[in-house]
Structures are given as C-alpha cells and as structure tokens.
Amino acid sequence: MPEANAAFQQIKNDALDHVQRFYDGSKPVIMVGTATCGRAAGALEVLGVIRKALDKEHVDAAVLEVGCMGHCYAEPLVIINKPGHPAMAYGYVTPEIAQRLVRDYVIGEDPSLEFTLGALEENDLIPSIYDLPRYSYEQHIILTNCGYIDPEDIRQYIAKGGYEALDRALRMQPQEIVDEVRESGLRGRGGAGFPTWQKWEACRDAPSKPRYVICNGDEGDPGAFMDRAILESDPHQVIEGMVIAAYAVGARYGYIYVRAEYPLAVRRVQIALRQARSLGLLGRNILGSGFNFDIKLFQGSGAFVCGEETALIASIEGKPGIPRYRPPFPAVSGLHGKPTLIDNVKTLAYLPQIINNGSEWFAGIGTEGSRGTAVFALAGKVINTGLTEVPMGTTLRQIIFDIGGGIPNGKRFKAVQIGGPSGGCLPEAALDLPVDFDSLSEAGAMMGSGGMVVLDEDDCMVEVARYFLEFTQRESCGKCTMCRLGTKHMLEMLTDITQGRGRVEDMETLQELAEDIKAGSLCGLGKTAPNPILTTLKYFRDEYEAHIKEKRCPALMCHDLIAYYILPDKCERSCDACVGTCTVEAISSNRKGIKVIDQEKCVKCNTCLDACPPQYNAVIRLSPPELVPASKDKK
Amino acid sequence: MTEEPKQILQGTGKVLKEFSKKKENLVPILQQVQNQLGYIPREAMLEIADYLGIPDMDVYSVVTFYNQFRRNPPGKHSIRVCLGTACHMKGGYIVLDAWKRRLGIEQGGTTPDREFDLDTVACVGCCAMAPVTVVDTEVEGKTSPTRVDGILLSYKLEKEKGSKGKGKGKSKGKAKSKSNG
Ligand SMILES: Cc1cc2nc3c(=O)[nH]c(=O)nc-3n(C[C@H](O)[C@H](O)[C@H](O)COP(=O)(O)O)c2cc1C
Ligand code: FES
Secondary structure, eight states: OOOOOHHHHHHHHHHHHHHHHHTOSSSOEEEEEOSHHHHHTTHHHHHHHHHHHHHHTTOOOEEEEEOOOSOGGGOSOEEEEOTTSOOEEEOSOOHHHHHHHIIIIIISSOOOGGGEEEESSOOSSSOBGGGSGGGGTOOOSTTTTTTTSOTTOHHHHHHTTTTHHHHHHHTSOHHHHHHHHHHHTOBOTTTTOOBHHHHHHHHHHOOOSOOEEEEEEOOOSTTOOHHHHHHHHOHHHHHHHHHHHHHHHTOOEEEEEEOTTOHHHHHHHHHHHHHHHHTTSSBSSGGGSSOOBEEEEEEOOSOGGGGSHHHHHHHHTTSOOOOOOOSSOTTTSOGGGSOEEEEEHHHHHHHHHHHHHOHHHHHTSBOSSSBSEEEEEEEESOSSOEEEEEETTOBHHIIIIIISOOOGGGOOEEEEEESGGGSEEEEGGGTTSBOSTTHHHHTTOOOTTSEEEEEETTSOHHHHHHHHHHHHHHHOOSOSHIIIIIHHHHHHHHHHHHTTOOOTTHHHHHHHHHHHHHHTOSSHHHHHTTHHHHHHHHHOHHHHHHHHHSOOOTTSOOGGGOEEEEOTTTOOTTOOHHHHHOTTOOEEEOTTSOEEEOTTTOOOOSHHHHHSOTTTOOEEEESSGGGSOOOSOOO | OTHHHHHHHHHHHHHHTTSOSOGGGHHHHHHHHHHHHSSOOHHHHHHHHHHHTOOHHHHHHHHHHSTTOOSSOOOSEEEEEEOSHHHHHTTHHHHHHHHHHHHTOOTTOBOTTSSEEEEEESOOSOGGGOSOEEETTEEEOSOOHHHHHHHHHHHHHHHHHHHHHSTTOHHHHHHHHHHHO
C-alpha cells in the first residue's frame, strides 16, 4: 500500500501539535462530562463553578467539555489531570464538591479521595477505575473515546488516530473494503443483525445513480440511549465510518438522521460536520483522492416508526413516515428511488477500527455468529445505570450483576426487558443466556439495538406489557389493519386486566391475536409488537392470573388494584413526615396521633411511602384495596 | 387580533426564504416555522403548501403524522414528562399525574394563562436519571411529585420577582408577544 497521504499527514501533525500544546504537562486539565445525562444531573452548573473558581484564584488550567464515559449513575463526572499525578475521575460532583476539588486538588495537593471513582491510569498510590470488576467484562471499541475527548474539537479525535482509517480506505479498492467488512463478520446494530457487507454489495451493484448513505440515528426504543451517547461524545467516529461506507458503495450524498428529542446530539453532529468539511475530510475531492461525498443532518420529528428504514426515507422525502413493502430494498431503490445504504450509528462507528485493525481482529471478538462487541444502555432497577460495551456472548447475568452492580435497595431481580417494544421480558432463568443476535430470539426476545431495562419485584409484568402495547398502538402508522386495530384490541384487554376487569379467557385471546398481528403486518413494528405480551404470558403467567382471578397486583403497582395504608402499630406519634409531604393533603392525625390516609382523597403518588422514615416503615401498599381495614375513627 | 395572522405570515415568510422550493424541504421548513412561532397555525400550512406548490392536504398530513408538530399555541414554558420505559417503570406516570393535578390541564393542554403547556415524550435518552421531566430545554432528573411542586414554585417566584423588579419589564413583554404568536 502506498505511503500515507501527504494532505492527511499535515492534518494529523497539526492536530497532534495542538493537542500536545494543550496537554504540555505544565497545567492541569479538567474535563467535565456534559452529554445530556451529565446535564440532567447538573454538569453545566458544575462546569460554571469550576470555571469561576479557577478564574477567581487566577489558576492557569484548561477546562474542557467531554461526552459520556458510560457511568451515568455517577453523573456529574469530572476528570482532573494534574501534571505529575495520575488522571483522576470524580463522580456525583455537586457544585460544592467542585469548589472543593479546585481548592484542594487543582490548587492544593489533596486528591480528595473521598469523592473519587478511581484513577484513570495504573499507578502505585491510588486504585484505578479499571480495577473495578466491571472492566474485566467490558471491552471498549466504539466507546473508547467517549468521555475522554472534546466532541466539538476534531483535532482531539484526529490526535487519537481518527480519520487514519479513512486515509487508508481511500487508498484501497472499494471491493477490498467490502471484503474486509465481510470477513469481519460485522452485522447491523440497528436491531435485525443483517450482515452489513450484503447490503453494501447490493447497493454498490445497483446500476442507478446517485447513491446515498444514511446513518440511522432515530433510536426510537424508549429506554435506549447508546446512539445518543455516541453521537454526543464521539461524532467523528460515525462520520468517518460513513465516509468509508460511501467510498465502498460509491455514494455521493449522505444523511445523518437524528431524532428531534436529541437536540445536543444534533448540535454536536452539526459542529463535527462543519469541522470535517473545513479540513477536507468531507465534501469535494476528499483528501485529494478525487472522491466526493457530503453529509447533511436531518432531524426526525418524533415518530417511532421512522426508525424503520423505508419510513425514514419517506420522512426525508418530506412525506409522512409510513413504511412500504420490501423488496425492493433500499439498497436497490431507496431515497428518491436511488440505491441507498442505511446503517445504524453503531454499525458505522465500528468501521474505522475494522479498517485500522483488520477484519481478523474484529472477527476474533465475540461469538461464532455474532462478531465484535455489543453496546448496551442499562436502565431501570439496576445500580450502575449507564452504558457498557461487552464482547458478544457475555451473559445477561454478567451484564446486569457484574457490570450493572445488581439491583438497588436489596430488592429481588424479576426480569430484564431487552429489545424495546419489539423485544421481550426475560426472567431469572434466562440470565445465563449469552447475549448475541441469535440466542435471545430463541427465548422470545431480541437483542434489538441495545436498550436493557432491569425490573425488580416492585414492577408488574402485566403493566410492562400494557405499557409497550400502549406505545406501539400509538406509534402504529395505521397502514396495516392488523397492526392498527389488533394492537388497539390487545391494549384494551391489557388495560382491563390491570384495572381488575380481566376475564380468564383473555389470556387465550391475547395469544391468538398476537399470532394474527405477527402474520398480518408489513413492517417490524407490527411483526414484533406482540413480543412483550408473549414473553410475559410465557414467563409470568401467574401475575396475569392474580390480576384476573383475584383482582390483585402482586407487584403492588397497578393503581386500580392497590391502596396505601399506614400501619397504626408502626406509625410514630411524634413524626408527621408524611402529613407534610402529601401532595393532596389526604393524610391527617387521628386522636391518638396516628396518621390515617383518606382513601377518597389519596392519588397514590407514593410520596408518603418515600417520606416515612426507614426506622418506622409504617406506610405500605395493599392489594386488592379491600384489604385496608375499615377506619374506626374517621375524624 | 388582526396582528396575529400578520405575524404568522411574516414568521413563515422569513423561514421560507431560506429554503428552495423542493418538497424534500417540507419537514425542515415545518421545524423552523415551529421554532419561530411555537406551533404551526393553519395560515402557515397554507403558505407553505403554496410555496412548495403541493396540495394543502400533503402539508396537513405531514403535520398531523409527526408527534413533534403542534397545531395550537404553546404556553410560555413547556413541560415534557418522559414516558419512556425506564421513566415509566420508575413512576413517570405518577409524575405526569402530579403535573396534571398542579396545572389543572390534561396531556396536550395549555394552562388558561398560557404559562405552561404539558405533554409527554418517549425517552430523551437520560433513562439513567429516571423519572425525567424536560422543562423548556432543561432536563430535570429524578422528578418526584414533590420536585414538581418545587419546580413550579421556582417559576412562580421568578415571575413575581420579574414583575415586581422590572415593572412592565422584560418578562411581561415576553409573555405578551408569545401569546400573540
Ligand atoms: C419499527 C422499527 C423501528 C426501528 N428503529 C430503528 C432505530 O431507531 N434505529 C436503527 O438503527 N434501526 C431501526 N430499525 C431498523 C432499521 O429498519 C434498519 O434495519 C437499520 O437501520 C439498518 O441498519 P443496520 O444494518 O446497521 O442495523 C427499526 C425497524 C423497525 C421495524
Ligand atoms: S425513559 Fe425517560 S429518559 Fe429514557
């Protein structure tokens, strides 16, 4: 292969120069994670406090905003890299802690170990964050830079080896790239796990022109945030992957489709596109290779079904996002009827490293049928909520317990919802399943794009099924009758069950309807909509039965089947924590100083249960509500 | 009242100038118009259809298809309760109830004084902070019913401070121009 391209070498040297000047070892560098998860926890406030404190003390330090490291549970996160010391990560940083970190560590010499999550490099003094058990399971490929570079500065990405793969790819034959992707075994990360190279080849072989490449960043699964985090933390990796894909299939134009709910991702992608263009890494004659390719950002408008490729294309064309029958597949006839390659954010993000490290390296990770790593967003009842990247084949148990840290508050694990509205709920017995494209489908769920919501004993499985049906029913575009009316009918039945009006025969009807909807729907939305019902019926039938036969919600969640009650013998006379916090003034003290809930007024908002001090634990929920003893003294 | 259609046409016209007459621009145009006006009034839809040379019906069907577009004026502050999976399971529906109760409106509604509008959103990608409410552009993590009261109180205090401190100043003017738009 010929030498690295001189134009690229120059860009790389400039970037290295800049970054070395930045980290010249003379001054501390402070990084604050300001992805959306950090912001929700108050990162911008922390950032402001740090800047102000440094200013006030006239400290020469560099402050920069980075993306998400994946430790969302510990946000806001701050990294302090002080010359002569290992870089340190701090979690749960409040404005007060930020102030102290500046005073005691940036200016002083006390690394404030009480606030640290660990050092970011091995050293003799301070335990490293990588000694945490989770890191023996994790393997970062596309999360490598997330949280460690400034996503709004392309030079930081380049200094970490960014765009080298593009330079290399442009000196390869397009066919060589497709071959490399085939040998790597890369399968699409958007949900279906389709072999990536097959789509590429179909697109490249399609005769008509121009061809398009679309990056699918719609991430409609309500409970998933991998693509958001990647676009916010390391957008260039996705752009680089897209240009490589475009070169391989001979595309001229590209779109990055980001959902409207992700304004920060939109902004950071826009900045990244501008910077890539200004360095000649995008646009006309990329790196002097004669290859032209430019990317536009397209903002979605809040419709789940637009994540489906043909609907997404319709929406870029200015039409309602309604899926159409395939074939023809978009690779042959997509945007404006032209060959269109459409890949998920993560799929594209893997490409630079596959080109750099070779297909063999990638194929050596993961399992036989599913190569490489998988990125999961852990949420719900799990201690370490956030992102994780693990080799395919890691078990659910390892992800939830060893990486996620298990269930908070000593509660019992009940199920994990995986794959979003198209996936299912898997019980304890399925925890030793390896996570890859095929094993989970056998259990009735699917890997989906990577959303994983952990549920504990307080979560009602009938309610989970109802929730997803409500979602798919609302998001159904209405084109197929089975999907439009079938989901509505199922939702009505589930609502009846959660409200105590279920009938025994409903369980059979649900099962039958589910099969019909699967058969009678055009796109994945309808075909997979019944999965949450089928899996809960299969693994948690006893909960359906309790709702139907006893009008009881075993998880004490369904509002119509529970009541809040204060145990008189546990209630402490001198305490009135619940009275003050009750949002509807439904709690009063009786003559003996014992608190009583007025069931007529109670809106079941759970505030009193949270407010009751743990040493009393007097507030409980009862199901069915009839269990609440009739109150003897009302006034 | 005569001001209102004029403002709509002006706002819409300003947006249209930045786009070529291609149907492909319909969704971005609608997004910009909504940014300008806070919603997409009938008059704006007609203008856009005219500009792009497409049937009014096509614009209407796109506006009604996508959840993002609203057809009635918003409040001064927007409240978006997340009902994604993680938020729902961590009590997002309880939070929504609390907002409804406090604001006295249903999902999709605007308070009579046009201070707040209330709606839901399916996951803003902050599931780790569930349950989440997006207030204007701020993502508020771990919103409980008591936090709802806290947020409302801070807006109330801010408003009182604004109208006392500045008299006929900024906040009042802003409220007025928005409610006209
Ligand atoms: C209802 C529905 C929603 C979808 N949502 C997404 C999504 O949010 N993101 C995504 O990448 N793919 C989504 N897909 C899959 C896409 O249709 C398409 O298969 C994918 O973008 C291909 O990319 P990949 O080969 O890289 O996986 C969805 C499919 C369906 C049926
Ligand atoms: S479910 Fe609410 S932010 Fe994701």
